[in-house]
Amino acid sequence: MQNLSDNNSKIKELSKLNMSKFRKELKMFIVEGKHLVDEARKSNILIDAYSIEEKDGYIKISESAMKKICHTDTVVSEIGVCKLIEKNELSDKLLILDAIQDPGNLGSLMRSAKAFGFNTIILGNGTCDIYNDKVIRSSQGAIFKLNFINANLKEFIPTLKDYLVYGTNVRKGISVSDCKKNKKLALVLGNEGNGISDSVDSVIENNIYIPLDNTESLNVTVAGSILMYELRDNK
Amino acid sequence: MQNLSDNNSKIKELSKLNMSKFRKELKMFIVEGKHLVDEARKSNILIDAYSIEEKDGYIKISESAMKKICHTDTVVSEIGVCKLIEKNELSDKLLILDAIQDPGNLGSLMRSAKAFGFNTIILGNGTCDIYNDKVIRSSQGAIFKLNFINANLKEFIPTLKDYLVYGTNVRKGISVSDCKKNKKLALVLGNEGNGISDSVDSVIENNIYIPLDNTESLNVTVAGSILMYELRDNK
Numbered sequence: 001m002q003n004l005s006d007n008n009s010k011i012k013e014l015s016k017l018n019m020s021k022f023r024k025e026l027k028m029f030i031v032e033g034k035h036l037v038d039e040a041r042k043s044n045i046l047i048d049a050y051s052i053e054e055k056d057g058y059i060k061i062s063e064s065a066m067k068k069i070c071h072t073d074t075v076v077s078e079i080g081v082c083k084l085i086e087k088n089e090l091s092d093k094l095l096i097l098d099a100i101q102d103p104g105n106l107g108s109l110m111r112s113a114k115a116f117g118f119n120t121i122i123l124g125n126g127t128c129d130i131y132n133d134k135v136i137r138s139s140q141g142a143i144f145k146l147n148f149i150n151a152n153l154k155e156f157i158p159t160l161k162d163y164l165v166y167g168t169n170v171r172k173g174i175s176v177s178d179c180k181k182n183k184k185l186a187l188v189l190g191n192e193g194n195g196i197s198d199s200v201d202s203v204i205e206n207n208i209y210i211p212l213d214n215t216e217s218l219n220v221t222v223a224g225s226i227l228m229y230e231l232r233d234n235k
Numbered sequence: 236m237q238n239l240s241d242n243n244s245k246i247k248e249l250s251k252l253n254m255s256k257f258r259k260e261l262k263m264f265i266v267e268g269k270h271l272v273d274e275a276r277k278s279n280i281l282i283d284a285y286s287i288e289e290k291d292g293y294i295k296i297s298e299s300a301m302k303k304i305c306h307t308d309t310v311v312s313e314i315g316v317c318k319l320i321e322k323n324e325l326s327d328k329l330l331i332l333d334a335i336q337d338p339g340n341l342g343s344l345m346r347s348a349k350a351f352g353f354n355t356i357i358l359g360n361g362t363c364d365i366y367n368d369k370v371i372r373s374s375q376g377a378i379f380k381l382n383f384i385n386a387n388l389k390e391f392i393p394t395l396k397d398y399l400v401y402g403t404n405v406r407k408g409i410s411v412s413d414c415k416k417n418k419k420l421a422l423v424l425g426n427e428g429n430g431i432s433d434s435v436d437s438v439i440e441n442n443i444y445i446p447l448d449n450t451e452s453l454n455v456t457v458a459g460s461i462l463m464y465e466l467r468d469n470k
Contacts, residue, residue, distance in 0.1 A: 053448070104339055108454040115451035142451065209462070216350035216377065219343040222460040225453070229461050 014069045020129045029131035037080035040139035092121035094186035096216040097122040099126030105221045107138020112225035114142040116205045124153040157203045166208045173207025176230045189224045255364045257394045262319040264366035266394045272315035274376035279362030282316045298418025324353035329421035333435045340456045342373020347460035349377040351467040359388040362371045411465045424459045
């Protein structure tokens with residue numbers, strides 16, 4: 001049973017993980033709550049777990065130390081410190097994100113990607129940091145089971161020689177119900193407000209859309225999820 | 236060109252619309268930003284529009300009056316005051332919500348419901364207030380084109396005699412790809428954490444689910460949207 005005081009250098013280090021820069025430098029990130037700590041443990045990426053109560057498998061810390069680490073006013077009971085793992089392998093189905101900005105959208109898209117077998121996510125410039133606490137919460141643990149690659153999409157997409165790449169530019173393209181499927185397939189989603197940027201659009205040959213009755217539009221998480229659902233292997 | 240001072244009784248009245256209780260009492264609600272004001276105007280529910288700048292179709296108010304109305308630290312440039320309209324008609328497709336709590340989920344579900352022709356939303360007890368500013372923002376104007384009915388679901392669902400009612404209890408039911416479709420159809424979604432409550436579940440005969448590869452789950456907005464997409468008329 002370890003017990004850490006508030007001014008311990010470990011606590012100071014952990015409190016820096018609130019910032020994207022230090023997460024990248026230290027190759028670590030924090031998850032909050034028992035559910036996510038358990039999921040991280042199962043995925044073998046948990047380095048340490050901390051709790052404000054004495055508890056098996058957790059290092060006890062004070063409430064004030066916990067607040068310092070989490071930068072919150074409310075008290076989180078359990079946190080886990082996780083290894084940030086980067087692999088360069090590509091799965092058969094890829095989800096490519098061009099500047100998705102809302103953490104809730106990014107986390108929910110991770111859940112859908114995992115559910116429909118899009119096991120690698122390519123993060124284009126301007127995409128929200130995946131280790132943001134809201135992203136992790138919305139992903140409900142899917143984040144631990146996916147592979148992420150940061151890339152300049154204008155350069156990356158043309159390297160996908162044996163993949164069928166679909167953009168989601170609604171002004172061109174064909175209905176998802178009529179489109180060709182492929183084992184190796186990549187789906188590109190654009191920014192919430194502006195869609196796919198012109199420079200990325202210029203390297204995408206084929207686009208698909210969801211047929212809608214009217215002039216309505218869908219939230220990007222919903223649109224992306226319906227497309228992954230339609231393009232998944234066992235459809 | 237009207238010009239309202241900060242202490243005008245109108246400003247005081249509008250600042251109360253931040254609270255659900257007063258929205259219900261006054262049968263009015265506020266939308267923020269030019270896009271939503273325009274949408275409200277098109278939908279004929281706009282009572283008045285206010286701007287911090289002199290602008291056609293807007294009543295000018297000061298920045299401090301605007302902050303008072305919006306209860307925000309950042310300044311919103313334009314707002315609209317809208318009529319809260321309640322109709323009891325049912326559309327052929329119904330979306331029934333049993334205690335959906337997240338405003339972003341509720342707003343995005345409205346967008347999907349409108350896009351797939353589920354034009355009436357039944358709000359069960361415990362569902363987030365639809366005139367919450369985050370709900371309105373996420374709905375992107377879909378909120379103005381839908382019909383909402385508040386109901387006790389345990390009593391309401393059995394009155395839907397000519398509707399095919401589908402619950403989303405994942406422990407029972409059949410895959411959405413195998414289920415019967417119907418012109419008059421209702422889809423019931425449950426709470427983010429707990430799903431459909433036992434009392435509502437007890438009055439639902441048929442349940443459907445989305446076939447997933449693995450043990451993953453989907454965000455309720457995503458799941459509900461895929462199901463509405465599959466159950467829509469022109470599928």
